Every structure is written in C-alpha cells, then in structure tokens.
Amino acid sequence: MIKGYELPLGLDAEIDSLEELIRKHRLGEVSATELKAHRVPFGVYEQRQTDTYMVRIRCAGGFITPVQLEGVSAIALRYGIGDVHVTSRQELQIHYVKLDDIIAIMRRLKEIGLSTRGGGGNTVRNIACAVDAGIDPQEIFDVSVYVSALTTRLIAESDSWNLPRKFKIAFSGSAEDEGYATISDVGFIAKIKDGRKGFRVYAAGGLGAKSAEGKLLLDFIDAEEVYPVTKALKNVFFKYGNRRNKHAARLRSLWQNLGEEEFRKRFSEEYAIINAQGVTPLLIEDQVQVVAPTAGGQKISFDQEDFLVWKTRFVKPQKQEGLYSVLIPIELGFISCDSVAGLARFLKPFGSDVLRMTKDQNFLVRNIPSDYLFDLFIFLKNTISQLNQPALYARILSCTGASTCQLGICFSRQAARALMDELKNSNLNLDKIGDIKINFSGCPNSCGHHPVADLGFSGKALRNLDGLYPAYSVFAGAIINDGQTKLAEYIGEIPAKALILLVKDFLSAFISKAESFTNFREYIRESGKVDLKEIILRYSKVPGFGEDKKYYFDWGADTIFSLAERKAGECSAGFFDLLEMDLNNIRNTQAALAKDTLDVGQKEKLLGELVFYASRALLITRGLDAKNHKESYEGFLSHFIGTGLVDESFRDIITDAQRGDTDKILAKQAQVLELAKAVQALYETMDNSFNFKKPVVMPEASKKEVAITIVKDFRGVTCPLNFVKTKIELAKLKTGDLLEIWLDDGAPIENVPGSVKAEGHKVLGQKRIDNYWAVTIEKK
Numbered sequence: 098m099i100k101g102y103e104l105p106l107g108l109d110a111e112i113d114s115l116e117e118l119i120r121k122h123r124l125g126e127v128s129a130t131e132l133k134a135h136r137v138p139f140g141v142y143e144q145r146q147t148d149t150y151m152v153r154i155r156c157a158g159g160f161i162t163p164v165q166l167e168g169v170s171a172i173a174l175r176y177g178i179g180d181v182h183v184t185s186r187q188e189l190q191i192h193y194v195k196l197d198d199i200i201a202i203m204r205r206l207k208e209i210g211l212s213t214r215g216g217g218g219n220t221v222r223n224i225a226c227a228v229d230a231g232i233d234p235q236e237i238f239d240v241s242v243y244v245s246a247l248t249t250r251l252i253a254e255s256d257s258w259n260l261p262r263k264f265k266i267a268f269s270g271s272a273e274d275e276g277y278a279t280i281s282d283v284g285f286i287a288k289i290k291d292g293r294k295g296f297r298v299y300a301a302g303g304l305g306a307k308s309a310e311g312k313l314l315l316d317f318i319d320a321e322e323v324y325p326v327t328k329a330l331k332n333v334f335f336k337y338g339n340r341r342n343k344h345a346a347r348l349r350s351l352w353q354n355l356g357e358e359e360f361r362k363r364f365s366e367e368y369a370i371i372n373a374q375g376v377t378p379l380l381i382e383d384q385v386q387v388v389a390p391t392a393g394g395q396k397i398s399f400d401q402e403d404f405l406v407w408k409t410r411f412v413k414p415q416k417q418e419g420l421y422s423v424l425i426p427i428e429l430g431f432i433s434c435d436s437v438a439g440l441a442r443f444l445k446p447f448g449s450d451v452l453r454m455t456k457d458q459n460f461l462v463r464n465i466p467s468d469y470l471f472d473l474f475i476f477l478k479n480t481i482s483q484l485n486q487p488a489l490y491a492r493i494l495s496c497t498g499a500s501t502c503q504l505g506i507c508f509s510r511q512a513a514r515a516l517m518d519e520l521k522n523s524n525l526n527l528d529k530i531g532d533i534k535i536n537f538s539g540c541p542n543s544c545g546h547h548p549v550a551d552l553g554f555s556g557k558a559l560r561n562l563d564g565l566y567p568a569y570s571v572f573a574g575a576i577i578n579d580g581q582t583k584l585a586e587y588i589g590e591i592p593a594k595a596l597i598l599l600v601k602d603f604l605s606a607f608i609s610k611a612e613s614f615t616n617f618r619e620y621i622r623e624s625g626k627v628d629l630k631e632i633i634l635r636y637s638k639v640p641g642f643g644e645d646k647k648y649y650f651d652w653g654a655d656t657i658f659s660l661a662e663r664k665a666g667e668c669s670a671g672f673f674d675l676l677e678m679d680l681n682n683i684r685n686t687q688a689a690l691a692k693d694t695l696d697v698g699q700k701e702k703l704l705g706e707l708v709f710y711a712s713r714a715l716l717i718t719r720g721l722d723a724k725n726h727k728e729s730y731e732g733f734l735s736h737f738i739g740t741g742l743v744d745e746s747f748r749d750i751i752t753d754a755q756r757g758d759t760d761k762i763l764a765k766q767a768q769v770l771e772l773a774k775a776v777q778a779l780y781e782t783m784d785n786s787f788n789f790k791k792p793v794v795m796p797e798a799s800k801k802e803v804a805i806t807i808v809k810d811f812r813g814v815t816c817p818l819n820f821v822k823t824k825i826e827l828a829k830l831k832t833g834d835l836l837e838i839w840l841d842d843g844a845p846i847e848n849v850p851g852s853v854k855a856e857g858h859k860v861l862g863q864k865r866i867d868n869y870w871a872v873t874i875e876k877k
C-alpha cells in the first residue's frame with residue numbers, strides 16, 4: 098500500500114525541542130541564527146517580509162491522499178492567508194505563517210501523517226518521482242513504491258540532517274525521465290535486465306546557480322540495491338563534501354573536485370563498507386488498489402464542446418484500460434484553500450492514490466473511470482479558473498521570486514502572470530504550440546527550473562547610465578531524457594519589460610513555421626535558437642529613464658527597481674551556521690576586550706564569554722550541538738584538549754570556567770586571549786570535511802609569556818585617520834607584539850597595510866570577514 102512515507106519515531110521530541118527553542122528565542126535567550134539553523138532543516142523559511150514564514154510539507158513523489166489534502170487545506174486556512182502552493186518539487190507550501198504558529202502546524206500535520214522535516218537546509222530533500230509513475234503506458238515499472246520506502250528509510254537517519262548541502266533524489270519509470278533523475282544528486286531510472294527489476298543510476302547532477310547534468314554512475318543495479326547505493330552516495334557526500342564553501346558544496350562539486358575516477362573509488366569504498374555491515378532491504382509493499390466509486394458517474398456527454406476541448410488538452414488514457422489521468426492546471430501553483438478542500442472531498446471516493454503534484458506546480462488526478470470524467474469536468478469548471486485555457490498555461494512555471502524570496506532579484510511570478518494575461522488576449526493559436534515548458538526563476542538559483550525549460554528565464558539586474566533595471570537571462574532547448582539530457586542553452590539577456598514581446602514573437606515565429614517541424618521542441622533544436630537570438634537583439638536596448646520609465650520598474654512593482662531589500666538567503670542554513678556564529682562571537686568579544694575603557698567587572702564578564710564561545714565554536718564539527726555552558730566545556734575538553742588538537746596548557750582555563758571561577762579567568766587574561774586565537778587558528782586548518790591538520794604545539798616559552806594581541810576595530814574610520822589610529826596603537830606595543838585591526842573594504846584595505854609596511858612593521862596576514870577585513874600586524 099503506498100502511504101507516501103512513514104513519520105520517523107523521534108518526530109514528537111524534535112517538534113518539542115523546536116518549540117522550546119522558539120520560546121527561548123522569544124525571551125532573547127536563543128539567537129535568530131541558532132533558531133534558523135534548526136528551523137530551516139524543518140522546512141520553515143523566513144520570507145522577505147520579516148518575521149513571516151513559509152512552511153514546506155514533504156510529499157514523497159508528490160503523493161498525497163485526499164484526506165491529507167483536506168487536512169492541509171484546513172491548516173493553511175487557519176494559519177496562512179487562504180491558499181496553498183504546489184511547489185516545483187512536488188510538495189505543498191503554506192505561506193505567510195507566523196513563527197508562533199509553526200509548532201501547531203507541525204503537530205496538526207503529524208496527525209495526518211505528514212511532516213515538514215527535511216523541507217529545507219542541508220538535508221535529504223523530498224524525493225521526486227515521475228508524476229505518471231504507475232499509470233504511464235510507456236513505463237518499465239512503477240517506481241512510486243521505491244520513492245515511499247526510500248523516503249521512510251532516509252528521513253529516519255540522523256546523518257540525513259547534517260549534510261554539507263542539500264541532497265536531492267529522483268526516480269523515473271522510463272527513458273523520458275519525467276522525474277528528472279538525470280539532473281539530480283542521485284537519480285534512478287527503471288530498467289529490466291535479464292528479467293530482473295532494477296535501475297540505471299545517475300549521480301552528481303542538479304539545478305542551482307551552477308546547474309549540471311547527472312553522470313551515469315551505474316548502468317544497472319538490482320532493485321534491492323537502491324538503498325545501499327543511495328546510502329553509499331550519501332556517505333561519500335557526508336564524509337568528503339565541502340562544508341566550508343556553500344557555493345561549491347553540492348555533490349556535483351565533489352565529483353568535479355575529486356574527478357570521476359576518485360569519486361567512483363570513494364563510492365565503491367563506501368558501498369563495500371555498507372555491504373560488509375549488511376543492510377535491511379527497503380520494504381517494498383504492494384501498490385494501492387484502484388478504487389471505483391460506488392455512486393455517481395455519468396456517461397460521457399459527447400456533444401458538449403467545452404468538455405471535448407478539455408479532454409484533448411488535459412485528459413490522457415492510463416496503462417490501465419478504462420482509466421484516465423487528468424491534469425488540473427493551477428495558476429503558478431497557487432490554489433485557494435476552499436478549492437483544495439473541495440477537490441479533496443470530490444476525490445475521496447476514488448481511493449487514496451488518486452492525486453499527485455507535478456513539477457510544473459499542477460495536480461495530476463489519476464484512476465478516473467471514463468464514466469466519471471464528465472463529473473470531474475463539471476466540478477473543475479466551477480473550481481479552476483484556467484480550465485478553459487490551452488495546456489500551455491499549465492506549463493508556465495515560476496519560483497516565488499523577489500516578492501517573497503530573500504534572494505530574489507526579479508518579480509518572476511508577476512512576469513509570468515503578465516505573460517499569461519498577454520497570451521490570453523492575443524490571437525495566437527496556443528493549442529498548436531503543444532506541451533512546452535516556459536520557466537521563470539527570480540535569480541540564477543534555478544528554483545523555477547529555468548535550466549530544464551524549453552524556454553527559460555532567470556532574473557538578473559543590469560545597469561545603464563540611468564541606473565539599474567530588471568532583466569532576464571534567456572535559455573532555450575533543454576532535453577531531458579535518459580542518456581541524452583542536456584540543460585537549456587544560454588541565448589542572451591533582455592530587459593524584463595521586453596520579455597512578453599520576446600515570448601510572443603518567438604511563439605509566432607514557430608507558429609508560422611509549424612508545418613516544417615514535428616513540434617516546438619524540434620523547432621527549437623533545429624532553428625529556433627537562431628530566431629531567438631535575433632528577437633533578443635530586437636528588444637535588448639533599454640531607453641533612457643526620461644524616455645520610458647517603465648523599463649526601470651519590474652513587473653507588478655510600483656517603486657523603481659533596486660536590490661536594496663535583497664538579503665542573504667536561507668537556502669543552505671543549517672547547523673553549520675552555528676560555527677560561523679560563534680567565530681563571529683569570538684571576534685566581537687576580542688574587539689570589545691580591546692577597548693581601553695573597560696572596568697574590571699566588564700573585563701571579567703567578557704573574558705568568561707570568550708572562553709565559552711571559544712570552547713563551543715568547533716564542537717559542531719564533532720557532531721555536538723552544545724546547548725549550554727556545561728556541555729560546551731565538557732565537549733571541548735574531550736574532543737579538543739583531550740585529543741591534542743588544542744594545547745593541554747589551556748585545560749586549566751576551561752576547568753576554571755566549569756567551576757565558575759571568573760576571577761581566576763580574569764587573572765589569566767593573556768592565556769584566554771591565546772585560547773581564542775588557538776581556536777581560530779585551528780579553524781583555519783580545517784579541511785572541507787572537518788578534519789584539522791595536526792596543530793602547531795605552542796612552544797614552552799610562549800606558554801609563559803605570550804605576545805599580546807590587541808584587536809582594534811577601525812571600521813567606519815576613513816583614510817587616513819585609520820592609519821593614524823593604527824600608528825597610535827602600535828606605539829603602545831613592544832617589539833614582536835601583535836595588533837589586529839579591522840578595516841572597511843575599499844580604500845582602507847587598499848591603503849593601510851601598505852602604509853604600515855612602509856613604517857617597517859610586518860603585515861602577517863589579511864583576511865576578509867563578511868564585508869570587512871582583519872589585518873594582523875607584528876610591531877617592528
């Protein structure tokens with residue numbers, strides 16, 4: 098029986114612990130960063146609107162029962178703003194949720210067998226599946242059951258939540274690769290060999306700012322190997338993935354960095370270990386039986402024209418004779434809670450496996466006997482506004498874009514909507530265009546799947562003499578198919594306001610030549626890209642602001658285009674942000690301690706805090722998420738001092754801190770400062786997989802009398818005043834002492850180190866931290 102997936106046993110405890118964190122956050126005891134590190138892996142992202150959240154609900158392979166759907170609709174009605182969103186990875190989202198409602202949402206979801214766990218962050222994300230798995234006449238076999246079983250297994254594993262980056266898995270039942278297995282971190286495509294059920298396995302593909310096609314890892318594995326192979330790839334990623342640079346952290350970067358041979362070698366090693374340990378095979382259960390409703394149902398009314406048009410556009414026969422699948426177009430994935438609830442109620446008599454979400458942000462209803470198609474049509478006609486539009490509308494997809502996403506550059510959703518409005522009013526015969534995908538992403542991150550589109554757009558900002566204006570990179574001609582997958586090609590860039598004209602011209606160009614090609618895709622491959630380049634040239638010029646202001650306003654925007662509200666996104670937030678947070682805490686405390694105006698009490702407090710931050714910072718690299726002082730000190734003693742990674746001479750400071758002997762800590766100020774430096778230095782030696790190089794043991798002499806390091810914050814101090822202040826600080830030190838100064842980017846970092854060197858001091862190093870620089874100087 099397909100159940101989607103089973104909830105992990107520890108879920109209640111995890112929800113309780115998140116509730117406690119939110120409570121403490123409200124009291125100011127837990128920072129926003131710490132909370133973020135825990136909520137994002139739980140699929141809770143902050144929207145662009147401060148303190149407003151979206152919640153992503155895991156729906157394995159897009160599967161959801163009508164009862165669950167009705168439940169989600171009720172939750173969204175109570176806590177959201179009256180609608181539900183179908184995502185491009187076959188999940189559901191509730192938007193505009195308050196932080197204080199998150200826990201209630203999670204508990205109510207749990208009651209209906211759903212969870213948000215792994216909805217975001219560096220985790221095993223929702224497993225995607227060809228939406229027509231189980232009903233596609235061309236499929237080799239139904240892969241849905243593997244999606245459910247693998248989800249159940251992986252969400253229960255603790256290492257699925259602390260990966261270097263997100264980890265996306267997909268399944269397809271045929272070479273058409275409807276599930277996008279060939280562009281996922283791990284992808285499985287059904288194959289039968291010598292009468293045995295199995296899969297072709299792709300790895301290290303995926304969409305993002307640097308999208309990549311997957312590589313064929315194994316030409317055939319037996320179906321029982323799905324879990325061991327996935328586990329081995331997950332282990333390779335966990336052990337060797339890059340945890341220091343989130344922009345080069347996905348499995349595809351690891352493949353690129355190691356090279357194919359080394360990647361395969363490490364995969365084989367992990368695979369051998371797993372097999373030696375022995376694993377329990379996935380529980381592959383029988384599929385849901387198709388249910389025919391016992392009441393209702395009318396013979397097809399052949400004479401009703403709109404019904405017939407609808408059937409040609411949206412209804413397809415399944416491999417099961419007499420049953421049909423029906424695509425329900427959802428405009429840009431948004432559907433009102435009332436419509437969702439109505440649909441859920443309508444579908445209940447058809448059994449639990451009657452609905453899946455598509456990657457085009459639509460619903461696909463399945464298992465409808467022909468006698469019931471007319472009923473469904475009438476129901477949808479009164480519920481779904483797009484029902485009388487050509488299927489092309491259902492294929493226009495956009496990510497949320499800058500209206501809610503913190504990373505968004507352009508209002509992609511508004512651009513997509515404007516395009517739909519324009520097409521509705523045009524006299525183009527869109528039914529002739531067929532099944533093409535037009536995809537929008539609000540920035541290069543590809544959430545709107547532009548690299549796999551027939552025609553794709555990704556938002557960017559361009560500048561001319563009159564200022565910034567919204568624009569899009571244009572891509573075309575993706576091929577998704579086992580053995581042939583090729584991402585869409587970059588064709589050029591256009592101002593956002595020219596986008597609609599461009600699409601219309603491109604569609605017209607095809608319609609006028611349609612007779613010469615089998616379909617739009619063939620046209621794009623054979624001559625469409627050349628036409629598209631010409632059209633781009635036609636529209637790439639942006640008039641001056643005085644001449645035509647509209648180019649400087651994005652679609653749906655009433656203020657001039659700007660990037661001011663763009664924030665650092667939360668896409669990779671996870672436990673490892675905590676490390677950055679403590680390293681920042683260390684730096685800020687060092688700076689605070691360098692102030693001349695501190696009284697003894699302040700100094701004592703700051704030194705205590707410094708010991709705490711220094712002991713906690715690197716614990717996360719050892720899998721410890723220390724919640725308090727006690728756990729931090731114990732962890733530091735056993736994992737860092739006990740292992741020799743940090744010099745034994747620091748043990749007594751930690752012991753003083755454990756006992757709360759703050760006056761002893763005050764007396765050891767120089768050593769405390771050195772401890773912080775030692776932790777920072779150790780961090781500098783850390784490789785991508787959290788291994789530290791053997792630490793430099795402190796010479797005996799320096800344990801007794803360490804060079805004092807003073808940190809001075811000259812951010813916001815302009816040239817040449819920052820150099821003058823540096824000189825004053827250096828004058829207070831003796832030869833060999835170290836001074837660290839913090840300088841703004843730009844002129845300060847370009848000038849001050851040079852001037853310091855010219856005075857004969859040594860600049861030992863300069864390092865960029867966020868938007869400023871830390872420069873270490875040794876006094877001459």
Ligand code: HEM
Pocket residue numbers: 142153184185186187188190223265303304305306496497501502503504542543544545546666667668669
């Ligand atoms: C650097 C940051 C981000 C990257 C690289 C990124 C990348 C992606 C990619 C490639 C997809 C397509 C799903 C697939 O692989 O099939 C996706 C889906 C999505 N992204 Fe992002 N994303 C980022 C940040 C965000 C943020 C901040 C938001 C919040 C508004 C967001 C919202 C979504 C949504 C709603 C989906 C649809 C699917 C889902 O996972 O259920 N993304 N993202």
Ligand code: SF4
Pocket residue numbers: 496497498499502503504505506538539540541542543544545666
């Ligand atoms: S593509 Fe960019 S704008 Fe769109 S949701 Fe992803 S990060 Fe946000």
